[in-house]
Amino acid sequence: MxxxxxxxxxxxxxxxxxxxxxxxxxxxxxxxxxxxxxxxxxxxxxxxxxxxxxxxxxxxxxxxxxxxxxxxxxxxxxxxxxxxxxxxxxxxxxxxxxxxxxxxxxxxxxxxxxxxxxxxxxxxxxxxxxxxxxxxxxxxxxxxxxxxGFRELTNSRRPVETVDDIEGLKIRVVQSPIYLDMFNALGANAVPMPFPEVYTALETGTVDGQENPAPSILTAKLNEVQEYMTLTRHTYNxxxxxxxxxxxxxxxxxxxxxxxxxxxxxxxxxxxxxxxxxAQAIEDLKADGMVVTELSSEEVARFREKTKPVADAYAAKADPEVVELLNESIAQVRDAQ
CATH class of the missing domain: 3.40.190.170 (Bacterial extracellular solute-binding protein, family 7)
Incomplete structure (x- = not known):
């Protein structure tokens, strides 16, 4: 640019x-x-x-x-x-x-x-x-x-404390193939949907849950129709x-x-x-009664393992030069820490 x-x-x-x-x-x-x-x-x-x-x-x-x-x-x-x-x-x-x-x-x-x-x-x-x-x-x-920002998972059926708890949940995802593949790989039934339709879909039970950053969940009042949130941080947008x-x-x-x-x-x-x-949005959601689950590092590793085939498949489709530049940019930040 x-x-x-x-x-x-x-x-x-x-x-x-x-x-x-x-x-x-x-x-x-x-x-x-x-x-x-x-x-x-x-x-x-x-x-x-x-x-x-x-x-x-x-x-x-x-x-x-x-x-x-x-x-x-x-x-x-x-x-x-x-x-x-x-x-x-x-x-x-x-x-x-x-x-x-x-x-x-x-x-x-x-x-x-x-x-x-x-x-x-x-x-x-x-x-x-x-x-x-x-x-x-x-x-x-x-x-x-x-x-x-970093996306978190919410649903109205049960706390998601392990990757196995996602099995069978109908989760609204972004209208992008990688989100469908990611959540299907985690065991969910992924449903692509425009964001303005999400509240009604959750309210009517068309879907059980969705995934978005905490500030978006709060300002869209999705906690009114969702009881559980898990801090998965599975994707940064x-x-x-x-x-x-x-x-x-x-x-x-x-x-x-x-x-x-x-x-x-x-x-x-x-x-x-x-x-x-x-961070403030997460605290506000807790204060409003949402049950918030933080995953252990071991459980995050299980999430990574389940979604690794999806990551590998999409990386293989991309321009190798862009993939190399992306990985180099991330590595430089990590090396500087």
């Missing part, structure tokens, strides 16, 4: 001492910015931060209207709208883009990341640049990488903020620079907010 926008960002740095509106003609416009996130979640708070930054940097000429909770449709519908120039911007789980860019499936490999810093090294480094280039070819501009390439190319360079700078600043804000919110 840095390579794609290097020249553009150089202009941002040179002009950074002056407000954008004083540097060039910024046209009045409204940007629609969608997500599947719930109001109050770190994801949607990041969207509001972006809106605030854009309005400030443009002296009010550019307004950003935030549409959370799938108000403009689910994530995959948003992708089509972006490619067609119907919607300006959206932010979503990066793994959902694997249908367009298969290498994105690598980010959802079970137990790939141990810390958010490892994910930052991947997304802010050469792997993130490659993903941005591949998205550009699909009519999507990757402006910055955000995070959803980076997110990608996207802009419609057809609409991006209609913007003046100064407008592009303004939006890029705001997206970068919003990403830093959103990531930190998400990380600060995670």
């Amino acid at each position: 840095r390579n794609i926008l290097k020249g553009l960002l150089a202009g941002v740095v040179l002009a950074s001492l002056m407000p954008f509106a004083a540097q060039a003609e910024i046209h009045k416009q409204t940007i629609r910015f969608s997500s599947a996130g719930s109001e109050g979640s770190p994801l949607v708070e990041g969207q509001h931060k972006f809106a605030e930054l854009v309005e400030e940097k443009s002296d009010g000429k550019i307004k950003v209207k935030v549409f959370p909770a799938g108000m403009l449709g689910g994530d995959m519908q948003a992708v089509s709208s972006l490619q067609g120039g119907v919607l300006q911007a959206s932010v979503m789980n990066a793994g959902l883009l694997s249908s367009l860019v298969p290498d994105f499936a690598l980010l959802d490999l079970p137990f790939l990341f141990e810390t958010p810093e490892e994910a930052d090294a991947v997304m802010d480094g050469p792997v993130g640049d490659i993903f941005a280039e591949e998205l550009d070819e699909k009519g999507l501009v990757a402006l910055s990488y955000w995070e959803l 980076p997110m990608v903020m996207l802009y419609s390439k057809p609409l991006w190319e209609k913007l003046d360079p100064d407008e592009q620079a303004l939006l890029q700078e705001a997206a970068t600043e919003a990403a830093e804000y959103q990531r930190q907010l998400s990380r600060d919110s995670d």
